[in-house]
Amino acid sequence: MPNKSRFLRVPVEPFHVEPGLGADEVVTRMERISFQGRSLATARGIWEKMLSGDCTIFLGVAGALSAGGMRLIIAHLLERRYADCLVSTGANLYHDLHETRGRRHFVGSPRANDADLQADRIDRVYDTYASEQEFCENDDWIADFVLTLERRPYTSREFLYKLGEHLWNETGADGILTAAYRAQVPIFCPAIADSSIGMGVSQARHRDASAGHIDVIGDIIESANLVIRRPRTASVVLGGGTPKNFINQASVQAEYYDDRVGGHRYAVQIVTDVPHFGGASGSSLEEAQSWGKLASDAEQVTVHADVTIALPLLASALASSASEMLAARRPPHFDLSGPVMAVEGRPLPEARFEERTK
Amino acid sequence: MPNKSRFLRVPVEPFHVEPGLGADEVVTRMERISFQGRSLATARGIWEKMLSGDCTIFLGVAGALSAGGMRLIIAHLLERRYADCLVSTGANLYHDLHETRGRRHFVGSPRANDADLQADRIDRVYDTYASEQEFCENDDWIADFVLTLERRPYTSREFLYKLGEHLWNETGADGILTAAYRAQVPIFCPAIADSSIGMGVSQARHRDASAGHIDVIGDIIESANLVIRRPRTASVVLGGGTPKNFINQASVQAEYYDDRVGGHRYAVQIVTDVPHFGGASGSSLEEAQSWGKLASDAEQVTVHADVTIALPLLASALASSASEMLAARRPPHFDLSGPVMAVEGRPLPEARFEERTK
């Protein structure tokens, strides 16, 4: 006699292993297992809904993902418009620039002798090494570039667009900054002052006091206006940090000026932090609903996993399963060349929040 | 001019996404990224070395992996002899038995109202549900089986072999217990008293005071003798807990009686616990070397990940990449039908540790 409880509807299907399974099929077989494997499969499904759902998709990337080998996945996601707007830490952009300029990160050990590394001027990121000397050269390169710019404040969004353009012209190489430039995908870096990109900019200031002015308050306004202009949004967050909060803040700030904004319709986060210590990085997507960062009927999932495991699998699965949705998708068209960006040919307002005539 | 530091030898290769990637290739491309993605790829490589390395491979499984949809992966690993001996929590065997008997676990929500579930007699494991009524029927089924056995103490190893045999005869269905029975792979369950398997056994005792005697001290002796008989060992641990320690303990106990035993030659653990709280589940494999649980030159890796993400990917990759090694492998042959097991036709000693004539 079958159990009649309303709670017992969909049985768990044990994962069957076979030789030759594709990444796509591995994720499909995770849909009916449990715990974080199921959450990862759910994330794939929600991302596909974003792609079909006429949303502006924000992608947030924190941690040391570029140094960790994820930068070409992120570039791929921007190029093919799995996402329409990137919010990043400075570190991820800096390490991307480092490799786009032809330098490398190196396979290392988490149990290295750090005094020996310091003596050799090697900087360690967990199990990955880089040359401090090469990092200093990047800083100089950034400062040189900043000094070529007109002397006025730049939002991080405009600055990074121009940096991507310069980098593409100089290297013709793939990477996050160059892919975003070519795909006209805006990048916001609200905590740019807390990164080596900011350090490079500060060295331009050192050489010329009128150089290197980044207008991060302008970033708040532009990002909120992007939401006001296209109130259907979605959020994919890899790793928490300032990108997660900035994406949510844009939604909250936009709603203040336009009540048609109602929080993200879809949300995926892949995090290792947990909610119970109260920090924003680990905060749950349920909590985000109390703030209106997320619509109360949003489809959402949190995947508790290291991005360097979850993202290669997820992106590989999507590359197979989402190709038709991507082909059918009409992503928003941006023009990023000016001090404020234009959406479908119409510029966002500068220095003020767009107020809708309702 | 290339950087000359000895630390900068092997560059990180950013992961390239393409449509149609197989699980095998996803893991291969993780070998040169960083953080836990690289660790997972390293785990694949070390497991392949175990398969080629003439080792007795111990597999430990903790957590709620069977309820979580991993039981047929574990069965697959035993059937094809990716591992030669299983150490498990009782929960994983009990939930396996539940499904092998044709009952199911169900897809649920981690944010369910647990009072409602209690009222409906639904038991929750994070995001997975099961019927308490069906669990009670399992307990009765186990008690009935126990009462068919001759009245004498059984090691958990012998008891689980007979349980698997009975289950196979009754159901003919795939699962951990039945796969282990058919492949003559021993299962140890040192904490059987802390599980529903133990509860079922205790209900047999309730019906007949002379029934249901499990000799867990005998398990210590038999597992150590297995190591003494074949001193080259390897360890794959999914999730920590008692299986992790029991596998290591067998090695330490064996070395006490035979100094040719020198700790596991290879070790892989996939855990979510961390070392810094001092518990055995999260303890590092480096620490295990201080105890001699691991050879000091062992190849080892810890993957910090949920098993329900890491194992489907890892097992799918191995199914492709390890097939030739598996075909060439000559795993140890066990006979499990007696009170003590036989290795290559020669029984292990009973009630004493094997002492080698050196």
Added chain:
Amino acid sequence: MPNKSRFLRVPVEPFHVEPGLGADEVVTRMERISFQGRSLATARGIWEKMLSGDCTIFLGVAGALSAGGMRLIIAHLLERRYADCLVSTGANLYHDLHETRGRRHFVGSPRANDADLQADRIDRVYDTYASEQEFCENDDWIADFVLTLERRPYTSREFLYKLGEHLWNETGADGILTAAYRAQVPIFCPAIADSSIGMGVSQARHRDASAGHIDVIGDIIESANLVIRRPRTASVVLGGGTPKNFINQASVQAEYYDDRVGGHRYAVQIVTDVPHFGGASGSSLEEAQSWGKLASDAEQVTVHADVTIALPLLASALASSASEMLAARRPPHFDLSGPVMAVEGRPLPEARFEERTK
């Protein structure tokens, strides 16, 4: 104008620092802060309710708490009857025995060279060292003791009582085993086979095949009968593991035979594991309600913290604030000297679950 929302009732009170604050007052000031600090203060309050609430209080201890310097706190909690029944891993009892016998653990480093430690036969537990030679002597001492016992199976509860008695007679020293012996507090160790205590017992078996029989199935029955006899129970769990599950299992098993049992009335757990990987160690107390391990109206709290920080503070606070409750408490009186324990002078049944005449 005050905010009228029903959700905004009790304001957070920022913690005020002053010189000379007692542990008691520190915890009191945590009652109105947030996150895990508040949870710790809540744990103190719930433990006080247990002491006033005519419950049998189970205490579970996992991890390496004895090696970590917590054993005299646990002894203190048993002696003064903050708890009435201990469920422990074997490791905590073994490391307790080691120190009660006059040996020591030592302050070490988590970044030690483990090959050097192995060469010196030093065993490491994160940042703590011990002598392997002394551990081997403990094993011999345990085996010698086992050989003095009558040749019959012993539950872990009875065995540990006799071990504590022998240890007290030999050393007269404070510790968990000796305090439990003197306070007639039962100790269950369901996973005794997965510990050095079990290894010592197995060495007695090696010397005499009729020695060293531990009846862990009997432990299931005796622990459930303890709950049936006194159906009001409470649970304090430090660190998850087998003790957490065994305490809950006793309640579930008891309810099977007596429907007046309704799950623990109060529950506190101090854990570092998290729920979202599905393992029992990290499972939430809400989830425990679905199983009936906890009454659906139970007062409960989870503290996400390392026990070595939380317990010294919590126990020191209770030593001041709970003294009157302890003085007024009438804990259950046990007699542990026989094969089954007696509660208030009346033995529990042997080899069967107590069925109530209702």
Added chain:
Amino acid sequence: MPNKSRFLRVPVEPFHVEPGLGADEVVTRMERISFQGRSLATARGIWEKMLSGDCTIFLGVAGALSAGGMRLIIAHLLERRYADCLVSTGANLYHDLHETRGRRHFVGSPRANDADLQADRIDRVYDTYASEQEFCENDDWIADFVLTLERRPYTSREFLYKLGEHLWNETGADGILTAAYRAQVPIFCPAIADSSIGMGVSQARHRDASAGHIDVIGDIIESANLVIRRPRTASVVLGGGTPKNFINQASVQAEYYDDRVGGHRYAVQIVTDVPHFGGASGSSLEEAQSWGKLASDAEQVTVHADVTIALPLLASALASSASEMLAARRPPHFDLSGPVMAVEGRPLPEARFEERTK
């Protein structure tokens, strides 16, 4: 016969519980236990060395510590000069301002129904609630204040000084911003654009396009110059995030211009993140040495704990044990009233890094 190994020198001393223990004594008794309890006691000792060591002490605060009830501890640490410079997330300053203005956070539940909260316009931070309406009023209040300022760019440091001054003049109430103002302790907020403080500033820009310019690149320069001027530094980090990196970055940037800077001499971090996912929040202090963020002979400790448990205990202990060191301390004297701060009466350079005549 005592064990002679060089590794076995300092025995673990089990913690003894007694009624009436002070916080100071609780921490002292943790010095000889293990795991994170010992680490917390070590943190107290290292902080005392910082106080005696003629260092500029940086304090970093991330997470939601102000909402969580920690703001008056932080204020206390600044007022009494346990630290000389604060680096904070915007959230901690915003929630501080909220309470200093007389509003409150409220005790809530982590399992609240967030749709209900959203309907009531209640914002949740894990187990803590606040009124969204009151938050909007704060934003207006900040915008009003910004519009009183001269129209020129302000570093976050200068801006927050003026904000603290205004808040003190208006409320006369204790808090982080007002304590820092009165004690002339600089506050840097490099990610100010990722916070409600930034949102308030952006609303001033909305009203007047020439208002609300924050010069975060100037913050990089001023913070590095602070290190160049006083090259002996120490770092206490609560919770990771941008403050942790910014404090380290100041040291790295300073060293670029003055090779007498050699990284922090002392470092304490209290974090819940872990190193193995590669993010900066969880990165180890050993790793920081490879970058030169920390001197290779620095005394340092990581405490893996929630700040809301560790900090009340640690600060209460220091309030007793560090009083003489504090009385004897001669902290650096800053004047914060200008666009760049002065150290001991001598202004730091503006728009350039100070280069030492060596």
